[in-house]
Amino acid sequence: MSDTSDITTLAVTIDDHELQVQPGTTILSAAEGLGIDIPTFCFQKRLPVLASCRMCLVEIEGQGKLQPACATAVMDGMVVRTTTDQVAETRSVMLDMLLANHPLDCPICDKGGECELQDMVMEYGPRESMFRDPKRVFHSKDIQLSPVVIMNVNRCIQCQRCVRMCEEVVGAVALGTVEKGMDTAVTGFEGSLASCDQCGNCIEVCPVGALMSFPYRYKSRPWDLVETDTICAHCGTGCHLTVGSRDGEFMRVRSQWDKGLNLETLCVRGRFGMDVFASPDRIKRPMVRQGDALTPVSWEDAGDYLRDRLTQARGHAAGIASPRLTNEALFQFGRLIQGAFDSDLVAMSSRFDFPNALDPLLRDFYSRAPFEEAIKNDCTLVIGSNVTEENPVSEYLLRGAVRGGATQLCLLSARPSRLDADARAFMRMLPGTEAFVLSELLDNLPDPATSKLEAGNVRGQNGPAMAGLDDLIAALSAAPGVTVLMGMDLFRTPDTEAVVSLLHCLLYRLQTLGKNVVLQGLFDRSNQMGALDMAGKRPVTVGEVLDLCAEGQVGTLYTAGADPVGSYPDRARVVDALKKVDLLIVQDWVQTDIADLADVVLPSASHGEESGTFTNNEGRVQVVGKFRTPVFAARSNIEIFEWFAEIQSAPLERGDQARIFSDIARTIPAYSGLSVDQIGPDGVFTSVLKRPLDGSPIVPEQTKLVSEEGLALITGNGLFYGGTFSEHSATLATVAEEPYVEMSTINAEERGLAAMQMVVVTSTAGDLTARLKVNPRFPEGLVFVPESYRSLRLNSLMKNGEYPCRVEVRKADS
Numbered sequence: 001m002s003d004t005s006d007i008t009t010l011a012v013t014i015d016d017h018e019l020q021v022q023p024g025t026t027i028l029s030a031a032e033g034l035g036i037d038i039p040t041f042c043f044q045k046r047l048p049v050l051a052s053c054r055m056c057l058v059e060i061e062g063q064g065k066l067q068p069a070c071a072t073a074v075m076d077g078m079v080v081r082t083t084t085d086q087v088a089e090t091r092s093v094m095l096d097m098l099l100a101n102h103p104l105d106c107p108i109c110d111k112g113g114e115c116e117l118q119d120m121v122m123e124y125g126p127r128e129s130m131f132r133d134p135k136r137v138f139h140s141k142d143i144q145l146s147p148v149v150i151m152n153v154n155r156c157i158q159c160q161r162c163v164r165m166c167e168e169v170v171g172a173v174a175l176g177t178v179e180k181g182m183d184t185a186v187t188g189f190e191g192s193l194a195s196c197d198q199c200g201n202c203i204e205v206c207p208v209g210a211l212m213s214f215p216y217r218y219k220s221r222p223w224d225l226v227e228t229d230t231i232c233a234h235c236g237t238g239c240h241l242t243v244g245s246r247d248g249e250f251m252r253v254r255s256q257w258d259k260g261l262n263l264e265t266l267c268v269r270g271r272f273g274m275d276v277f278a279s280p281d282r283i284k285r286p287m288v289r290q291g292d293a294l295t296p297v298s299w300e301d302a303g304d305y306l307r308d309r310l311t312q313a314r315g316h317a318a319g320i321a322s323p324r325l326t327n328e329a330l331f332q333f334g335r336l337i338q339g340a341f342d343s344d345l346v347a348m349s350s351r352f353d354f355p356n357a358l359d360p361l362l363r364d365f366y367s368r369a370p371f372e373e374a375i376k377n378d379c380t381l382v383i384g385s386n387v388t389e390e391n392p393v394s395e396y397l398l399r400g401a402v403r404g405g406a407t408q409l410c411l412l413s414a415r416p417s418r419l420d421a422d423a424r425a426f427m428r429m430l431p432g433t434e435a436f437v438l439s440e441l442l443d444n445l446p447d448p449a450t451s452k453l454e455a456g457n458v459r460g461q462n463g464p465a466m467a468g469l470d471d472l473i474a475a476l477s478a479a480p481g482v483t484v485l486m487g488m489d490l491f492r493t494p495d496t497e498a499v500v501s502l503l504h505c506l507l508y509r510l511q512t513l514g515k516n517v518v519l520q521g522l523f524d525r526s527n528q529m530g531a532l533d534m535a536g537k538r539p540v541t542v543g544e545v546l547d548l549c550a551e552g553q554v555g556t557l558y559t560a561g562a563d564p565v566g567s568y569p570d571r572a573r574v575v576d577a578l579k580k581v582d583l584l585i586v587q588d589w590v591q592t593d594i595a596d597l598a599d600v601v602l603p604s605a606s607h608g609e610e611s612g613t614f615t616n617n618e619g620r621v622q623v624v625g626k627f628r629t630p631v632f633a634a635r636s637n638i639e640i641f642e643w644f645a646e647i648q649s650a651p652l653e654r655g656d657q658a659r660i661f662s663d664i665a666r667t668i669p670a671y672s673g674l675s676v677d678q679i680g681p682d683g684v685f686t687s688v689l690k691r692p693l694d695g696s697p698i699v700p701e702q703t704k705l706v707s708e709e710g711l712a713l714i715t716g717n718g719l720f721y722g723g724t725f726s727e728h729s730a731t732l733a734t735v736a737e738e739p740y741v742e743m744s745t746i747n748a749e750e751r752g753l754a755a756m757q758m759v760v761v762t763s764t765a766g767d768l769t770a771r772l773k774v775n776p777r778f779p780e781g782l783v784f785v786p787e788s789y790r791s792l793r794l795n796s797l798m799k800n801g802e803y804p805c806r807v808e809v810r811k812a813d814s
Contacts, residue, residue, distance in 0.1 A: 010076040015083060027069040027080055028056055038082055039091065039120055042159040043070040046169055046263060046400065049732060053159055054094050058082045066090060084514070087682060091124040091381020100131035100241070101182070102208075103154050111209030113222045117157060138185055146193040148200060148272050153185050156210040162186060162202035168403070169265060169396050171418050171652045172197045186210070187361045188555055190707035197392070197719060198735040200271040204255055204264050215272065215421025215731050216252040220244070225251055229259070229681060230625035231614050233276075233324060233607040234269035236523035236724040237262070237371075237393045238616025240681065241270055243608065243627045250275060250608075250628065259681045261371055261618070267392035269722055276606060277628065279728035281590040281604035284632035294601060299367070299633065303647050306600060307587070310648065313555035313582040317341030318545045321348050322561030322726060323523075323531035326624055328660040329637040330527070330534040331667075334562050336641045340648035341556065345540050345548070348531040349786070352492055352569070353541035357500040360697070362532070362659040365519040366485075367668070368619025368688050374518045375401045379424075379479035381410045381472075383503070383602035384434070385522045388417040389719040390403075394485075394522060394617075395419060407483070410475050412437065414714055415784060416777040425475050427468030428779045431714050431804040435495050437469070438502035442699070444473050445509055481516035488524050489716065494801045498700040505699050512696075521617050524717050527606075530615035533668055533686070542568055543800075550577035558585040559594060560637060560646075561604070566593035566724065566790055570800035572765070586612050587640055588729060602644075603634040610636040611657055613679065622683035623672065711747065711783045712804035713761065713797060721788030739770040739792050741809065742784040750753060751809060758812040761785065763805050766796040769812050783807055 009020040014027070017034045041053035049071045057066035061079035066087065069080075081087070106112045128785050138153045145151050158610050166175045174196035175183050203211045203479060225244035232239040240260025244251045252495065253274050258263035273659065286302035287294040297305070319337040321330055334346050367374055373379075375398055387395040395418070402409045402422045411419060411426035411556040420426050429437050439744065476482055484507060490499050511517045523529060533538070542564055548554045550573075557578065568574050578584060578597055586598035589606040611626040630636065635643070638660070645652040655663070661693050665671045670686040678684045720736035721727050740757055753759060755774040760767055761783060770792060778784070782804075 002308060010078075011767040012074045012078045012080065014080045021074050023073075025074050027058060027072050027074060027078075030074055031069065031080075031082065031426070033519070034720075036082060038069050039124060040070060041116065041120075041157060042161065043658065044161055044165070044205055044264075047161065047164040047525070048168060050160060053157070055091060057087060057090050059087055059287060060085050062442060065336055072439035081715065088124070092126045094126040095121050096129050096131065099129060099159050100133070101136040101154075102157070103135065103152075108297045109152075109155070109209035110212045110217055111206075114187050136182065144196055144214060145188045146196055148198050148268075148731065149193060149196070149203060150212050150214045150217060151187075152210055152212070153187065155208045156186055157208055158184055158186075159207060160186070161169050161207065162211055162625040163204040165201050165205050165265075168586060169400065170197055170199060170201055171399055172199075172394070175202060198268040198272070199266060199392070200268070201265050204266070204271075213252060220246045220251045228625040228627035229623070230627065231526070231622045232266070232270040233526045234267075234273055234726055235391050235717075236521070236528050236617040237391050237620065238526075238614060238620060238622055238683070239266055239270050239393050240622070241266060241274075243625070245627050250277070261620075261682075262393045265393055265396055265401050266719055268735060269726050269729075269732065270393070272735070273726050273729040274400070275731055276610065276725060276728040277589075277608055277631070278730065279590050281728060282606070282631065283589065283591055283595070283601060283634070286633065287598075287601040287602060289599045294595075294598070299635075299643070302600060302602065303643070306647050309583050309599065310556065315553050315555035315582075316345060316548065317343045317556040317558065318345035318540075318548065318554050319343075319347070319558045319560065320350055320542060320545060320562040320564060321346065321531070321559070322529040323525040324607070325527065325531075325561050325637060326610070326658055327527065327530045327534060327615060327621070328612045329560070329610075329641075330531055331660060331664050332638050333535075334534060334643045335652055336645055337558065339652065340645055340650040344547060345554075346535070347540045347542045347545050348535045349528075349736075350542055350559075350564045351567040353496075353543045354491055354532070354539065355497040355500050357497050357504065358532075359537070359539075361500055361504045361507075361519070363377055363689065364504065366516060366619070366688070367518045367520055368686050369518075370620075371520065371618050372397060372401070374483050374520050374618075376406045377479070377481035377516060377518055378407065379410060379475050379481070379482040380483045380485065381406045381412060381476065382419070382522070383412040383487065384429070385413055385485065385491035386417045386716065387419055387485075390487065390524050390717045390722070391617075392719065398422075408475060408479070410472050411470065413487065414735065414779065414782065415716070416775075416779075425468055425471030427472055430779060430782065431493060431712055432495075434490060434493055434499045435502055438499065438506055440469060441473060441476065442502060442509060443516075445506075446477055446513060473648060476510065479515065481518070481765055482510050483518040483520070485520055485522050487522040492715075492803050494803060501700045504697045508697055523617050524722055526616075527614040528621060529617055530613070530621075533670055534637070536663075546574060546577045549581050552580050555582040556585065557581045557583070558587070560587045561589075563588070563592040563594045563724075565597065566793075567787065569795050569798040569803065570765070571793060572795040573800050587637065588744060589634065590810065602640050603632065604640055605630040605634050605636045608640070609634070613657070613676075616683075619670070619686045619688075621671070621679055621681040622684060623676070623679050697759070698795065710806050711743070711809060712781060713763065713783045713785060713807040714804045715785055715787045715794060718786040718788055721786065723788055724790045727788055727790060737773070739789040740773045740786070741770045742775055742778060743782065743809065744778040744780045745774050745776045746780050747783075747809075748772065751811075753809065753811060759809050760798065760812050761807050761809050763797040763807045765799050765805070767795075768792045768794065768797060772809075783809060
């Protein structure tokens, strides 16, 4: 072979077809570029090459032995043949060896009909086996490794896709191998998956029926399924998934490597949490308040009730909508409040308020581009997020980028995450210190005039040294390009205006240093980015709406999918404010805490029961597919808005999804020129509308650290539940932890507390009881309670404008 050191492309001939490829390209990849199929078992694009199955062996001219196509790089002038007699014979022998110990139980195996071994045997296998010995048997019965994963180890063909997926992509290391040779078996620790994320990605990549979904087991055959492409509703990553249903009944979720940013991966919520629509809390019929009780009525009677009550309501009208609604529903809701009530008071969140400073930050720096491209910058800084638990698939992509050498990772967050092990630098940014830490980063970056960091200026002079801060400063200073991924913790603090402004200043400083600066969000609601877009230039906050309610200025409050009673801080204050509203209209798919206070409750469709679009964290618009019809008397959100508008004699312009999306494209600049027809399986990106930076943003006054004794209560999402939405999944309930309180080992020992004890968390506003989870890696001084458990009423402990709140933890009375 010729020297390739100065060659930019290499010439290869595969089955008489010539191709030019980049150095480092494997034969398998080159063949794929020519449309030539080479069979594989152990190979997966996202996984490290193993080259153990030997199915991809090919013949290379000038070499005596067959070589694995997945592990052999192309050399200039190489001639490859993939269909010779020797290659065919070798594939047949390899399949015969696999079948020698493989149980022939295809009629009862869930993989039947989509089994890669079946397909390979039909295409390349022998017609008669050479083996006559009894088949090896590991276990006579299947082993249930977890509530969602069941294993038949006898079917395993030792490709080890599952082990590599778990370790290299997910980072959980829940699966491994025992024994050697023909006795090798894949298993979990002591036959269980105790340390597992329960994501089911091992099931997805298993080529045979060795690893199976327990919830789906024996329910259907793949050819009986009607499959619908849609987008996950559990966080803002925007994973593409395919829902299989039979006769209108939900069966399973799967992912496909060639569709969506998630490729073949999903987290536990995405793969097993799509059964939320079957919640026993579903609202079956419209309800109206008669005395102290809500009474089910027909839609006609609900309309009559509303006509009467609307004429009596005083003052302004306002609306609060959930960022889990589609773009079309959010857009039409804004139109409804404007047209029916002549009001612009529409808030699009229900947990906390996004600051006014967010709009210029998004305008100047937000990158509406593929996440995988954003994290190829030299340095990626994750700030204010436990990515492992809040955006798991984003974590998979980050881990892949770091381990592949595409970026260096820096973490700045309160809670530890699994990504700490892959980070160049990480620092625990305790709640209340966000502004201070950002000020320190800003003050200690190189001066734009000299691009040099002055000696001895690694820390500011108005605060203590913080572990990891020096490493963060060094990483940001050295990197030619920096991507910042901002999480939801930045928006919970009362100081969020200053925090977001400081982040704006930090990005501006990095850009003036000549660095390529990219910003994206790690939002935890499925359409949070879309909700920010639909809100317009002057978004109204939930706090502003509640203040007006408390002052008696809101006569009618209409909520769509939002529950500030269950999620907004200071529950008692929210309830008091809502009691001063003349008419409270709640539209939702399940009975919520605010619905208990409502005058009228309208049953809406759940996710999967209406179509539309989401805009994910990347700014990518994706189609949300409808895979079932609304149950009971529920109607789609848009149909309810149109029904309500007619009651108010202010009809909305009717239209299907395409018509409404066209209106969005005409109204909202970032969506200009887009249409539903453009949105394929991978979605379509909205536009970046940056303006030239006209001077440095104003740096807020630096915040000083305030030392407080005791424990600070923080919240966020857990791995298994993303908000109370996920709590409605019966399957997730089988794997999720019961309501818990998490704290450090030291803080627990100081209070005489032990793991798994029931404890009481008390603030000046209230208390809650849950089981204690002790984490040796958890920061001292913090207590974490997930926001997902409705029964805890977590927001009862928090006062308005106070985050984190000071608490104490003690053992519960027995």
